[in-house]
Amino acid sequence: MSFWVYCNSCFLSAAADRQLAVTTCGHVICSVCYQKGKQKNCLICSSQCQISPLSDKSSSEVKTLFSDINVVTTKHLTEISKVISFQSRHQRKLLTHYKKRNEKLEETFVKMKQEMQKMAKKLNEQSVYIAKMEKSLQHQSAMAPPVSQMSRASYSAHVQKPALQIPYNSPAPLLRHFPATNIPTLFPDCQLTSPPRMDEWAPSPADRPAKTCRASTAANPPQSVAFREPL
Structure with missing residues (x-):
């Protein structure tokens, strides 16, 4: 029995005539003091309790309370070390x-970071290109006149431009390019006359006078060819 085990009432250790017991309320009392108090009541705290004598036949729970701390420590440390x-x-x-x-995630993060840098570079390039195009469009817009002015100018030019008029003149100027001596050789029997004026023009083809032209060759006799005035 350890030195610290004693009766909580008389503070005496166990002896031949004095046996120690432990109560369910957690007190140690000897057999002599136990008889002085009431039965089934603790002499220390006066609560109802039961006693269990301290001997080799005590329960494992009671023995554990009074076992050597070094043995308990070694045993539990071994179990604790296993755990x-x-x-x-x-x-x-x-x-x-x-x-x-974590290493795989770091590798993925590095790849994604590189991809983000590439995308940011492309985005900057696209932004510069868009800014350049916008500047070019603004310059072109500033150089070009407004659409309303262009349409107004084209309309005024269309209105003010006179229509092309081809005056009717005699075909005499066209004959300036051809010598007069060649005409009789082609049609020796034809007589050229100037066309009538516009106010004297016949109203219908039936009223137009026909002109005859005889063409003679060595092989064929002279024939009359009728010509009508052009429409």
Whole structure:
């Protein structure tokens, strides 16, 4: 029995005539003091309780309370070390898994960062190109006149431009390009007359006078060819 085990009433250790017991309320009392109090009542706290004598036949729970602390510590430390070893092994496996996963995520992050940089560069290039095109369009818009002015100018030009008039003149000027001596050789019997004026023009083809022209050759006799005035 350890030195610290004594009766909580008389503070005496166990002896041949004095046996110690433990109550359910957690007090230690000897057999002599127990008889001084009431039955089934604790002499220390006066609560109802039961007693269990301290001996080799005591329960394991009672023996554990009075066992050597070094033995209990060694036993429990061994169990604790087993538990710690088991848990730490599984924690290391889980940590290794998360490390590998983190490395893969870091690689993916680096790739995505590079892709983002490329996309940002392309976006900047497109922005510069769009700004240049907008500037060019603004310059062209500033150089070109408004549509309303263009339409008004084209309309005024169309209205003010006179229509092309071809005056009717005699075909005499056209004959300037041809010598007069060649005409009789082609049609020796034809007589050229100037066309009538517009106010003397016949109203219908039936009223137009026909002109005859005789063409003679060495092989054929002279024939009369009728010509009508052009419409």
